[in-house]
Amino acid sequence: MNCILLPAVNFHNESAYINAAAQIEHVNQVLGAKVGDTLKVGQLEGHLGSAVITDMTPERILLGNVDLTTAPPPKLDLTVVLALPRPKVLRRLIMDMTALGVRDIILINSYRTQKSYWQSPMLNRLDEFVLEGLQQGIDTAAPRISLQKRFKPFVEDELAALMTNRAIIAHPYGALSFSQYMQQQLKNAESPQKVLPSMVFVGAEGGWIDYEVEMLARQGCQAVHIGARILRTEAAVNAILGQWLL
Known part of the structure; x- marks a missing residue:
């Protein structure tokens, strides 16, 4: 996956969280990301942007500095x-x-x-x-x-x-x-x-x-x-x- 897409309920102000097992595994195993790293993220039916990992557990990855400013490509x-x-x-x-x-x-x-x-x-x-x-x-x-x-x-x-x-x-x-x-x-x-x-x-x-x-x-x-x-x-x-x- 080239970006992490999350439903609207996973966002709050400038923070968000990842709780889907497949996405957590991708962040850990494929991206090898750690706290402080920046991820490409997007909101389903919304905009694309970036976020910074602030905390990681086996069940949840917390994101901060969420910045969704890019419109999705046209259909x-x-x-x-x-x-x-x-x-x-x-x-x-x-x-x-x-x-x-x-x-x-x-x-x-x-x-x-x-x-x-x-x-x-x-x-x-x-x-x-x-x-x-x-x-x-x-x-x-x-x-x-x-x-x-x-x-x-x-x-x-x-x-x-x-x-x-x-x-x-x-x-x-x-x-x-x-x-x-x-x-x-x-x-x-x-x-x-x-x-x-x-x-x-x-x-x-x-x-x-x-x-x-x-x-x-x-x-x-x-x-x-x-x-x-x-x-x-x-x-x-x-x-x-x-x-x-x-």
Whole structure:
């Protein structure tokens, strides 16, 4: 973690405390910090800054001279609709998308999503994975995460209201590459920032089936590919979202 994020209740005036076991272990074992050292800290849904360690015990680290003056980085104007992946992959993806600054994440059912994934205890730990991603990306504002267990009703009844701009489907058999898609949009755009879509659909292992792609296309989504290689879901997500960072 590149900063220590704490809830608002852990702050009082210019002091604060760390009481989460994982954070205490990180300060002790990874940072090797001692009383008098300065830490990068932030308040969840607040600002970033620094604090000085004033006391340390196995159960709590006390902080003084807390100075939170830096606003968190802006979110990407982006919603990622992700077919619910395998539980072990879910943790990495939530962390990565959070660290990259995705504003909204929608976990959706798909034909290739196994029903057992929706009973995974990992879904009860999303806040934990978000915190890890925020601390990695030095951010304080969590993405909004929602669960959609029914693909067809979501696409037919809710998608149109959520599409504030264009939407693309990451699909290895799409007619256009992402580069070609961007070149087409640039022809009539005032700036590169305005051509990026506001929504990206990414399938789980095995991708989307033709029926799903066709349903999304009827709502105005464009299928695009990112090359000849078939990538794992987490590799595809990071490759695509890198375009927004650039």
